[in-house]
Amino acid sequence: MRTRAAVALEAGKPLEVMEVNLEGPKAGEVLVEIKATGLCHTDEFTRSGDDPEGIFPAILGHEGAGVVLEVGEGVKSLKPGDHVIPLYTPECRECEYCLSGKTNLCQAIRVTQGQGLMPDGTTRFSMLDGTPIYHYMGCSTFANHTVLPEIALAKVREDAPFDKICYIGCGVTTGIGAVINTAKVELGSRAVVFGLGGIGLNVIQGLRLAGADQIVGVDLNDDKEEMARHFGLTDFVNPKKVEGDIVAHLVELTKGGADYTFDATGNTTVMRQALECAHKGWGTSIIIGVAKAGAEISTRPFQLVTGRNWRGTAFGGAKGRTDVPKIVDWYMNGKIEIDPMITHTLTLDEINHGFELMHQGKSIRAVVVY
């Protein structure tokens, strides 16, 4: 079949909206009509050329929602008409990692996914002249139709709006999951969140859900404060306005250091600050942000000797097929909020404008509706 897609032809160039070929689903695969997709910072990381593992030409996008149109041989858990959210972290429920109960990093299709290929080592997308187009994070939601392995699709309820729940495919789950699955924040905790963008705001609503007493947000952009307060922020700090050391300021503000801190900036200097403002003896700092290629983190080992913990999280530690449908329920039942964070709705033809809004710090989430 043919479908419309925004194709990343080369690193650093705007996406080009065009017709592409899409082969039908092979065994264990599913054809999905994507109804909406969010634009995440990680798509921009790859589009811009900052991602050393970026492969081109590719169809980016990993934060989608849609409807199953066709299933390949052997697919048992999904049928045409089912509503689904693509998962860049699949859940096969059979590999050593899935069975460990200790991680969400299913490895069943890891190698081919990282190469921009389907599990059989080929692509389903191609240009009209036959040139293969690579998949991205196993999802490629910047195409109106895409093919995914069955294990990379979460089946969700049918009354949930696609233009909102697409955000659960990355940002919402990453932020809330970092709090609940990775940090396991307790009632009454004090927390500091660095970066109040599409991920940080969801860390904040996760902290409110977990019953944190103090939620400090740190951002260079004062405009981020108002939305963050809506989601549960109790204290806002702009480092540019702090006289002296930001770490000392945050330790004092949290009365000795935070129980939990989160980096949602991707900046390695910030990651160090986040670790060092965690409480001596027990504070845990979670890295969510994806740093530039080749970047390294550092601190004095004594920070760890004296009881601080440094950890990271991918997709908020969530097991996609199990946890994502529950998060959709939380949204539909009013337990979490998404709508105010969807600040812009665009057509596929306007997708490059979405990346401009991201750069200007004007959007939290821009969503393309097909």
Ligand code: NAD
């Ligand atoms: P965003 O651009 O919407 O938000 C980043 C925020 O950080 C902005 O508000 C910005 O003003 C602020 N900021 C930048 N530098 C800062 C500094 N030095 N001090 C304080 N604040 C600063 O980005 P996002 O979509 O929220 O993504 C955040 C990070 O999370 C990115 O690195 C992204 O790639 C990563 N991410 C990780 C996962 C994961 O599974 N680990 C998933 C999705 C995104």
Ligand code: DAO
């Ligand atoms: O299993 O080795 C692995 C890696 C899984 C990829 C997890 C990526 C999560 C962080 C990237 C940001 C996603 C938007």
Ligand code: ZN
């Ligand atoms: Zn993302």
Ligand code: ZN
């Ligand atoms: Zn697995």
